[in-house]
Amino acid sequence: MHVLITGASSGIGEAIAREYLKRNADITVVARRKDRLDELCAGAQSGTHVIAADLAPGRSTADPCAAVVAEAIAALGPIDVLINNAGMQIVDSLVNTNIADGERLIELNLMVPLRMSKAVLPGMMQRRHGAIVDIASMAGIMPTPQMSYYSASKGGLGAASEGLRGELRPHGIHVLTVYPGPVSSDMESAAREKFASSPATRYMPTGTPAELARLIADGVERKTDRIIYPRVYGLSRHLPNLGRWLTDRFTPSLK
Template sequence: MKLHDQTAIVTGASSGIGEAIAHELAREGANIVLAARRSDRLEALASQLEKKHGAKTLVVKTDVTRRDEMERLVQEAKDEFGTIDILVNNAGVMLLSFLKNDHVDEWERMVDVNIKGVLYGIHAVLPSMMEQKHGHIINVSSVAGHEIFPSSTVYSATKYAVRAISQGMEKELSSSGLRVTNVSPGAVSTELTQHITDSEVKEMFASRPMNPLQPTDIANAVVYAVTQPESVNINEVIVRPTNKVM
């Protein structure tokens, strides 16, 4: 149990990758602070983590687009567990659409969640980590932050931004004792695609069957990064499916 007595905050923990990350960090002995808007799902997950892994948990209903709520999340985690050792900025939305279809509200939503949510998490946790001179921030980007495909223009822009934030943090914090890892998943079997409203994009996805990764594949990459020796900083992890027919 390499993370025994360490405390990890996981945003977007109510489903998919966030839920899997919570399980795998708990398996390694970490205290888990679960953050998302769907508190009923968080409560159910907390119960699973406690029964399956013996983990200590805290549920904090949180909207990552609200700076005050992210500040409250971090404060409640500190009040409960004393320190915060790991922040996983996982919350994100993937509202793919073609620019010509003018889904402006969805563009704004992606900017708010995917960029501002990450920045608010960093803002809330960084002072404590700097004071204790250790900590690990995981930012979940996407392979869409490395390359752009039709309908991903705005989504890719937000994920490129997450990578830029991660790279800037690496340089600024390199001598502080803090570590930063950017994790870029490829196609993963989650509910993200269910939130797409652009009918043309839905048709495009329906005509391109894939063999996606599972959320646990990404969770394992996160555990790999955070369980390295303190002298090792895994800056970037890209995880893609092979698309091999099983």
């Protein structure tokens, strides 16, 4: 099995890569920090391929997604599982956010997963086999104040991913949509630093990348439609108005 993971140099993506290495899968890992990808792959028992790439280099540079997929296939063969995980976050008011930064976030978090999926699909459709995993966010279900670009990107990715599932089922391809709530990582601690401390932030249930990675690899095997993690946040999918009211009223202000 060949699994391509974007954003594998830290946090959730790194944990997913480690989980697949434990399961003896071949992995292609993509991110900008090559040293961290090399370290992750050192001593692996299965096939590994490292691609150091900025997946959202801006409008003046050619989109790298198709080339990344072609390189992965040339190195380790057809891709069985694509994990669209690479992402960035901006925690700031819309009025203070630089437009270019916000639009770069939309490109990385929303357009890159669609481009990556489009690039793997011809091969998966031909073989009538494959899985695409989209790492969206609870912020797409319960949009968070001070995170307009991020919530928009994750709401968009979740919607595209849920729709793609029915579109690709007849082709033998499975789509798993993942909605993490807070999961310990560099991104999560940077966000926590930005908000004033409050009971909401102090007692928020927070998961671990390793446990989420296990759930994702199991979910791909069992063809699970979606994962909400930590599980307690699943309530907000069934009571979205309550979830939105809570984030609207109880998200603390910025420090």
